[in-house]
Amino acid sequence: MVLFALRQQVLRCSSHCRTWARLPQRQRSGCVYSSIHGFNQGEIKEKLQAFHGGSIDLLKQDSGIAVLTINNPSRMNAFSGSMMVDLEERVSQLENWPEGKGLIVQGAAETFCSGSDLNAVRAISNQQDGMKMCMFMQNSLTRLLRLPLISVALVEGRALGGGAELTTACDFRLMAAGSVIQFVHKHMGLVPGWGGAARLVHLVGSQNALKLLGGAVKVDPELGVNIGLVDGVLEGHQNAEGAAPLLQQAENWLSRYTKGPAPVIQAVKKVVLSGRELPLSEALRTEKDIFGTVWGAPANLEALASKSKHK
Numbered sequence: 001m002v003l004f005a006l007r008q009q010v011l012r013c014s015s016h017c018r019t020w021a022r023l024p025q026r027q028r029s030g031c032v033y034s035s036i037h038g039f040n041q042g043e044i045k046e047k048l049q050a051f052h053g054g055s056i057d058l059l060k061q062d063s064g065i066a067v068l069t070i071n072n073p074s075r076m077n078a079f080s081g082s083m084m085v086d087l088e089e090r091v092s093q094l095e096n097w098p099e100g101k102g103l104i105v106q107g108a109a110e111t112f113c114s115g116s117d118l119n120a121v122r123a124i125s126n127q128q129d130g131m132k133m134c135m136f137m138q139n140s141l142t143r144l145l146r147l148p149l150i151s152v153a154l155v156e157g158r159a160l161g162g163g164a165e166l167t168t169a170c171d172f173r174l175m176a177a178g179s180v181i182q183f184v185h186k187h188m189g190l191v192p193g194w195g196g197a198a199r200l201v202h203l204v205g206s207q208n209a210l211k212l213l214g215g216a217v218k219v220d221p222e223l224g225v226n227i228g229l230v231d232g233v234l235e236g237h238q239n240a241e242g243a244a245p246l247l248q249q250a251e252n253w254l255s256r257y258t259k260g261p262a263p264v265i266q267a268v269k270k271v272v273l274s275g276r277e278l279p280l281s282e283a284l285r286t287e288k289d290i291f292g293t294v295w296g297a298p299a300n301l302e303a304l305a306s307k308s309k310h311k
């Protein structure tokens, strides 16, 4: 039995290495842009740091569910430049969390996020800086979506512009009654640039995406559920009488998908991610390799030993 487990472990390591070796460097790191695209992360980070205010706070819990809070209440949780840098650092921390299983992204003080901080946007409104900021945020949000954690955006209040884009960088979206997701970009003379349009098309189809972007439609929970953007509606506001706090409701909702050992939950996310992002043949080979990481691993052996039934 020990030899069998050891062999499985060796196989798991080598198949993991093969999986990663097959992926291009930028996909391995989760990024879309690197130096080969003329992208210099250090340079834009330095520029963004100059526009400070607010923070992105990360709380890793023993349950394996982390809470990421967009925290800039005096500007309705708009993203300052330093918060963009913070986000990238928090994503790195989450990428290196072996015990992690789930993630909730929320806004502070009863609203989600009102997009980019318009003061920073005005200051970097030249084309070059705008493109660099766009590449930086696309990298961070792509890495967020590619985390081996099951993620959910908890939308309370408003998710506007870049805030609406951020919700699409999570696996699921939950909305509190009375909240709104709105891609307001058209009203700003823009289109999404943080990857929100591409992800929206995947989530709701091109017809609905065109309607939401072209009409800058206010998506309430009912519309969100009807078009498949929203996965659940939470009762009332924080502290509403009789209703559990929204964060608690979101944790309860998410915990049905994060029950179990971290390596298994992470493998679940990875097979779905490869199915979502890779062409079929490549997705099948990746699925085989991920399967190799859980086959004969402790959770699998325990389940076999306990002769579990699924009634």
Ligand SMILES: CC[C@@H](C(=O)O)C(=O)SCCNC(=O)CCNC(=O)[C@H](O)C(C)(C)COP(=O)(O)OP(=O)(O)OC[C@H]1O[C@@H](n2cnc3c(N)ncnc32)[C@H](O)[C@@H]1OP(=O)(O)O
Pocket: 074, 075, 076, 078, 114, 115, 116, 117, 118, 119, 121, 158, 160, 161, 162, 163, 165, 184, 185, 188, 190, 191, 192, 193, 194
């Ligand atoms: C690339 C750009 C694009 C992207 O990243 O993809 C964007 O995101 S562009 C930004 C899109 N967002 C907006 O345009 C939001 C504009 N703001 C509003 O529409 C309203 O403020 C609100 C969010 C609907 C809230 O309205 P209300 O409840 O009436 O409160 P106030 O308007 O008084 O707001 C309080 C306070 O917050 C400041 N605020 C709000 N959003 C931003 C923002 N995105 N950037 C900077 N500051 C913001 C607002 O100015 C108020 O400040 P004070 O006037 O100093 O009190």
